[in-house]
Amino acid sequence: MVGLYIHIPFCLRKCFYCSFKTTTLLSDYSNKKNDKEKKVKQYLKALRNELGKYKGKVLRSIYIGGGTPTVLSSFQIESLFQFCFNNFSFKKNIEITVEANPGTLNRQKLKSLKKGGVNRLSIGLQTFDDRLLKSIGRIHTEKQFLDNFYLARKLGFDNINVDLIFALPGQRMCDWEKTLKKIINIKPEHVSLYSLSIDCGTRMYSDLKSGKIKACDEDLEADMYEYAIKILTEKGYQHYEISNFALPYKSSKHNQVYWDNRQYLGIGAGAVSFLHGIRSTNVEDIDEYIDKVNTDEVCLKKEKLAGKKSIAEKIILGLRMRKGIKVSKQIEKNFEGTIEKLVHRGLLERKKKKMRLTYKGLLLANQVFIEFL
Ligand code: SF4
Structure with missing residues (x-):
């Protein structure tokens, strides 16, 4: 789906x-x-x-x-x-x-x-x-x-x-x-x-x-x-x-x-899809899109999201939600230090197995996201 x-x-x-x-x-x-x-x-x-x-x-x-x-x-x-x-x-x-x-x-x-x-x-x-x-x-x-x-x-x-x-x-x-x-x-x-x-x-x-x-x-x-x-x-x-x-x-x-990092299909010039762990982006120019739509060249770039990058992506999308995200073992393993630093700066709050942006973190969300990248 x-x-x-x-x-x-x-x-x-x-x-x-x-x-x-x-x-x-x-x-x-x-x-x-x-x-x-x-x-x-x-x-x-x-x-x-x-x-x-x-x-x-x-x-x-x-x-x-x-x-x-x-x-x-x-x-x-x-x-x-x-x-x-x-x-x-x-x-x-x-x-x-x-x-x-x-x-x-x-x-x-x-x-x-x-x-x-x-x-x-x-x-x-x-x-x-x-x-x-x-x-x-x-x-x-x-x-x-x-x-x-x-x-x-x-x-x-x-x-x-x-x-x-x-x-x-x-x-x-x-x-x-x-x-x-x-x-x-x-x-x-x-x-x-x-x-x-x-x-x-x-x-x-x-x-x-x-x-x-x-x-x-x-x-x-x-x-x-x-x-x-x-x-x-x-x-x-x-x-x-x-x-x-x-x-x-x-x-x-x-x-x-x-935000839940689920699968989506993007259709049209410049549209982005995320299917089976691969993010692909269509050509952005309208004329080029019309010309290339029936060929593989309609896709400008394809990127397999895996490893630490894919975890960071999940965190960034999830932290946009006020309810925050669950801190999985995988997240802990890869970003424990980053999370601790952000908690210390008052940008993240962590309760048991969950973390979310603080009020201050909401105002400085981009700074938080950069830390994970
Ligand atoms: S030109 Fe105006 S209405 Fe059109 S996409 Fe840009 S912001 Fe939206």
Whole structure:
């Protein structure tokens, strides 16, 4: 049984902080509508070819992410699901998630998602503040998000995640508080929050280098994260993973596949699979993916995870969960010294046969993970 991830690398426009390799339908492919439509169709055909190679597998979860999967037309969305239904078996109560961005959703598309069996929506809001949304290049407004959210509710979506980003340039603590209070008011079942990372090659990185914008202060960033943990847990959300909060029984089953180091199949340009201890990554360029999908060259790299590296991987993924992980004999043998050092620094707590990040460790999780690598 595997978790299936399908990657849709198209967006309407590039957000200023985005470092993903996506094709922006409003500006790439010489601006000709036909060229863009052709490219999307070719890509979807390539996806079906790749999916066909795994025909018959039993799926425990499906996650369609991107990019912006909801730039696809209703017909394209329904056909993709139909293809999955025809070629795979589904575990009972399978979780089927689609990432959706406000500005690309409407009644028709939401109905197609519902018809396709989608039972979990993940909506990219990022912040409840039109000024900040504009400053980071998002295509939508607060009102568009709310209209989409309530429409989804009306159409029966009862498991919705909302993605948020904090530590944005120019974002004050009071702005972040406002966003979280509004989130609590609309009560999504799940909230994911990430602090902004300004990566090389993005428009935001150039703006930072030229002094046009200023990065958020590190102390403020930590305060924002702590405030989010406090207010969301007070309101009944379980902080079950570093960046994820869920109402009871609403944690993400698909992401759990990754954190538990279970098998998953990644389909599409740049997608990553982990099957039988081997991690493989597809070529990232869309044209190259379309050209090579029927050959072995579609796989850019393959890596057998074994020995100490594979144990470190398991630890890092497991420590992301607030419940932590069991310290097996194998872990003890390979990392006893590292664990002791991290406990001493107050970043890890160890109780009998279990260990997990401390509160301080949550804020400095990357430092902890580096120690295991
Ligand atoms: S919607 Fe997401 S993937 Fe698309 S450009 Fe914005 S951040 Fe990148």
